[in-house]
Amino acid sequence: MQFVELRFFLLFVFVLTIYWTLRENRARKLLLLAASYFFYAAWDVRFLGLIWLSTGMDYAVGRALARMAPSPWRKRLLVASIVVNLSILGLFKYFDFFATSLAASPLHLILPVGISFYTFETISYTVDVYRGTPPAKSLSDFALFLAFFPHLVAGPILRPREFLPQLDEARRFSTVDGRGALVLVLGGFVKKACIGDNLAPLVDRLFASPAEAGVFATWVGVLLWTAQIYCDFSGYSDLAVGCAELLGYKLTANFDRPYLSASMTELWRRWHMSLSRFLRDYLYIPLGGGHGGRIATALNLMITMTLGGLWHGAALRFVVWGGMNGLLLVGERELPVRRLPRVVGVLLTFFLWCVGMTVFRARTLGDAAILLRSLVGFPAGSRAGSSLALGVFALLALTHLLPAARRDAETWRRLPDWAFASLYGVAAAIALTFVPLGYRPFIYFQF
């Protein structure tokens, strides 16, 4: 079940209506938990077993960690919990990759949707409780923290201290930023379904046969791919944040117009922000962060970004992509990049991002090499690119500069209610005509 499907819309409207008619906080939370498990089971009911296992185990571990006095056993319990969670993730996500690499037999297990996201959340819970954050007050609260359907399958990756306190008292309808949430929901829908999914066939064509494309066609394809993945993932995140807001819950933002970044360091603070924050707080800093000298810092960055790349999928190209990003972050610390004029920094950063995303999207490293050669003027093929497609990209780039659709944009808030409702209705009707009929899951669901 996808956020842009009719059945999700029907489910959400149903849940939203019942939710706000209930008065008891506990009843509301149970409704959300039931709806979340229903939403998750819509993919495959067997996936529920795994999330229940993680929920039960880490709730118990959290309670135990909160009760135990500091001791080696407390630390061992935390490590055991992390190892079990990562083992489950590794089994489903990486076993076949490593087995094939080592010429062993793969298991061909289905990758449960969202496992990478909720595994990180449950790890952040146990680590935070170990560090002193109060544990969840009940099993149902913890279960809802992990399974809350707006963020369950592709984030944003939540931190317990941001979400669990919101469960303590009933959300009040009067405090919901309804207009902001509705703008986010429609904006996210437009980004994902109307832009991302319409770009997909053009992008697929390039990456399906990279050897046929000329320089211009490769550039156009890569530019459209950067637009597609941004629209797809940030659109999903906007939908997630907007849906949660309509239910009275605040989720952390995941994107902040990343393509306007003047360095890779800045870009990673504005792209998939909840993952960057997780990697920083639970991997980079525990490794020593930037406190151990230049070489140790560089090593920590490389480890963090390479593992971050591997988190995206069990394939060598993701490892290479992560490593490339690590190298760029290390390079930025060593070179005087920040002294460049901002516009040069933005263009240079976007170019480097395009190079990285080409590796990310290519089917194989061989394909990536063909595309990268073509990007720098040594094409393998001669297929011409479309100027119209480039124009579409330019238009999208312009919309990236406009703050009008941002949640904090005052334009929407200044409108009288009747004007907002009318405009929203017309915009929704127009948006529907741009939704391709072919089914395209969110790109990040596969991670």
Next chain:
Amino acid sequence: MTRSLAIFAASFAAAAALLYRALPPPPSLLEEKLASFDVEADQYTTVFVGTSAVYRGVVPSLLDEELGARGVSSRTFNFGLPGGSAGEALYVAERVLARRPAKLRYLIIDGGLVGFPEPSNLRTRRNLEWHGPSRAAASFVAALRARRPLEALEEARAGLYRAFSVGVSSDWIQSEPTERRVGDDGFVALDWGPTEGTRHRDFLLRLDAYRANVEKMSHDDRRPEDETYSAAMLAEVVALSRRRGVQPIVLRPPTVTTPVLSTLDAPVVRFDDPRRYPELYDPAVRYDQNHLNEQGARAFTRLLAGELATFVHAVR
């Protein structure tokens, strides 16, 4: 809050209604055929609606020539569509008859238009296109009466999507130019194209199964698999045709595994009997179990001309 919701619903519905009227149908085989038909709409005397068995089997120019040789003046257009369904045939008939072609006398309905749209066609523009509000409602009711609730839900969903013009602009963006789809007054032979080639090779590899099916046909009359729904849709085609002064005729083409419909109140021309037309079931003229190749299409068209001429002379 309630007021805002009402304003939203009203503006959404008004915009959707406006878009429904304003957005032209995206390119499709049917639209291409209609555009081709419109060039000389008032010259056509005979129109076929149906499945790919008709699209790939009836050669209009040859049919007209053969009918002319038998003293029947004719100009034919083939509106057969691959994977055509009864509901879609009704939509095609409505669109053709709405043009009120001056000389149109015969509407020939493929008797193989049985069952619901193929699953692969359900979520396509083509399927949505014929699910206008009234057609979707009729189709929904017919599916419920046929005790097919899941299909009824699909009909309702398609109607909803069509009413809100879901994907119309996207289909315009994604559409690519096509070639050779309309061909000779709607007919295109099945002897070319990489996909078709694969299917033909599969047919040749399974000739024993084909022969067994033909043998079975020679002994049993095939039963329709879903008579209620298709009969309801095609009965409307027949009624509509009569209302417009056009004679409906049911054609049972020389298919082997496709079910056929037998309960329509219209004259029937049958070619689904291998004992009577063994030449149409020779693997040499077949493309696969349900389609003829070009040679077969020509043979079938000649035989069809003979049957139609007999019918026309008898009516006179």
